[in-house]
Amino acid sequence: MSNKPKSDNVIEKLVSLAKRKGFVFQSSEIYGGLNGCWDYGPLGVELLNNIKQEWWKTMTYREDVEGLDASILMHPRVWEASGHVANFTDPMIDCKQCKARFRVDTLGEALNEKKKKKAFEALVETVKADADKQKALYEIFEIHAEFEDRFEAVLENDKIGVDLLSNINCPNCGTANSFTSPRKFNLMFKTFLGPVEQEGNVIYLRPETAQGIFVNFLNVQGASRQKLPFGIAQVGKAFRNEINTKNFLFRTREFEQMEMQYFVKPDEDQKHYEEWKERRINWFKSLGMTPEKLRFHDHPQDKLAHYAKAAVDIEYEFPFGWGEIEGIHNRTNFDLTQHEEFSGKSLKYYDEEAKEKFIPYIIETSAGASRSFMAFLVDSYYEEEVKGEMRTVLRLHPKLAPIKAAIFPLVNRDGMPETARKIEAELRPYLRVFYDDKGAVGRRYRRQDENGTPFCITVDTQTSEDNTVTVRERDSMEQERIAIDKLLLYLLEKLK
Ligand code: GAP
Numbered sequence: 103m104s105n106k107p108k109s110d111n112v113i114e115k116l117v118s119l120a121k122r123k124g125f126v127f128q129s130s131e132i133y134g135g136l137n138g139c140w141d142y143g144p145l146g147v148e149l150l151n152n153i154k155q156e157w158w159k160t161m162t163y164r165e166d167v168e169g170l171d172a173s174i175l176m177h178p179r180v181w182e183a184s185g186h187v188a189n190f191t192d193p194m195i196d197c198k199q200c201k202a203r204f205r206v207d208t209l210g211e212a213l214n215e216k217k218k219k220k221a222f223e224a225l226v227e228t229v230k231a232d233a234d235k236q237k238a239l240y241e242i243f244e245i246h247a248e249f250e251d252r253f254e255a256v257l258e259n260d261k262i263g264v265d266l267l268s269n270i271n272c273p274n275c276g277t278a279n280s281f282t283s284p285r286k287f288n289l290m291f292k293t294f295l296g297p298v299e300q301e302g303n304v305i306y307l308r309p310e311t312a313q314g315i316f317v318n319f320l321n322v323q324g325a326s327r328q329k330l331p332f333g334i335a336q337v338g339k340a341f342r343n344e345i346n347t348k349n350f351l352f353r354t355r356e357f358e359q360m361e362m363q364y365f366v367k368p369d370e371d372q373k374h375y376e377e378w379k380e381r382r383i384n385w386f387k388s389l390g391m392t393p394e395k396l397r398f399h400d401h402p403q404d405k406l407a408h409y410a411k412a413a414v415d416i417e418y419e420f421p422f423g424w425g426e427i428e429g430i431h432n433r434t435n436f437d438l439t440q441h442e443e444f445s446g447k448s449l450k451y452y453d454e455e456a457k458e459k460f461i462p463y464i465i466e467t468s469a470g471a472s473r474s475f476m477a478f479l480v481d482s483y484y485e486e487e488v489k490g491e492m493r494t495v496l497r498l499h500p501k502l503a504p505i506k507a508a509i510f511p512l513v514n515r516d517g518m519p520e521t522a523r524k525i526e527a528e529l530r531p532y533l534r535v536f537y538d539d540k541g542a543v544g545r546r547y548r549r550q551d552e553n554g555t556p557f558c559i560t561v562d563t564q565t566s567e568d569n570t571v572t573v574r575e576r577d578s579m580e581q582e583r584i585a586i587d588k589l590l591l592y593l594l595e596k597l598k
Contacts, residue, residue, distance in 0.1 A: 117350055120146070126142055139356050140351060145504040145554075148534060149479075150472070153474055154337050157337065161360075168326045169335055170315060190309060193287075194284065194285055197280045202272060210253045210257065222249075222266070224269040225239075229262060245402050263284065287345060291342075309340055311336045312363060313437075319438060323365075335362040340356075354472060357472040368434075370463075378465050382467050390497070390499035395418055397417050398417070400412075408436075411432040411434045418480075429466070488579070493551055495576065496551070498556075505555045506597060507536075512543055518562070521561045521566070525559060546558070557573055
């Protein structure tokens, strides 16, 4: 067996495999699809649920973290207090020629390296004539060492962004000097509460799950009698009207987040920030994600969100480059202070030992369930040659695999199907299993390899003699004989 490196065009292949095997379908496909929205099929919903469940267990099966499931629709004042109404915007431009629309800060993603370098060199020349603009460029050079980061920072800069834009042709139609001036676009989806569609009834689909936690801080604390430091965790849908969706599940308009807000004493923020950083990156590793494909990316000061004192992304190296899968933020006391001010209700914590009241600081861990799904899928995808044939295999961690074991009768006679069905019935209450008696056993193995099923159990001629079956492990393809009455324990042990 030669273990080939990951194949080319992994994303295209994954999108096709995801549809064929029932992991992910385009939303509303028969109507031509809905951009930025995806449906999780039979295998996909299992994988997604397993990711969320593993997160939930890791984050809430602890003494110091409580769970919550807040509603998606919230009082509109929440989004004024949080800063989303004023600040949750992306700069947007249109091509006057072909009408294509782009998010300014990520325009670089649509351009090749050569074009970017050329446009940037032209900008460096242009700003030489203007001291103010030159200063803005130097500041960016001081903060950002890497070219990509510099390019993005210039595009977002009020003083020199338009100068760089004027050197870039539209990535869609190639027209020069065709962009409109950047304007702000709020990413929140709006709808109306109740039957009357008027301004006073506007509410928003939540763009993050975090605010449901902040506004419930004292409810949860009072009910659970937690003391600082403690956390509140939540998994749920979030919606963002992204200007450009892209790369399959990476940037979508509807997605799921797995967020935890950890409330701490103000002077202990740094310690908890560091601890949660490590715990969170280790979570991805513990579920089999390739450690070399994970890294931290600290946010430079000029890129920090309006609420953050420090922020770091956990990034995964996707086939299209490094991309954030989780953010860890020191949100200070910003959120609770804002909600206190806007609601007029105290959100102070009473410290019984110190006999004082204060607003705690918050360390946030914010992971995308859908983005993690994509990272786990990409990371597990392998094509390899086995005895002269290619096999596609999803090396998903057994805890995440949608189907834990498949059960086959070697042939459909000699009592093998009956025994195999009996094994299936015994395992099914405990594990998601799959029965397959169609085609050659080699083909059945391949089908399960593509599903990411870690174990295949085959009833063969020896079974009737000694009550054992073969268990074939997906990655090594090695087989061992296990007594039928030990099967459940054997599998549960492997899935621990
Ligand atoms: N409460 C903080 C917050 O929402 P964020 O960095 O905007 O922070 C956190 O989002 C995570 O949510 C990201 O790391 C990513 O995994 C996921 N996410 C954000 N926008 C997304 C989108 N449009 N599509 C898919 N996942 C998204």
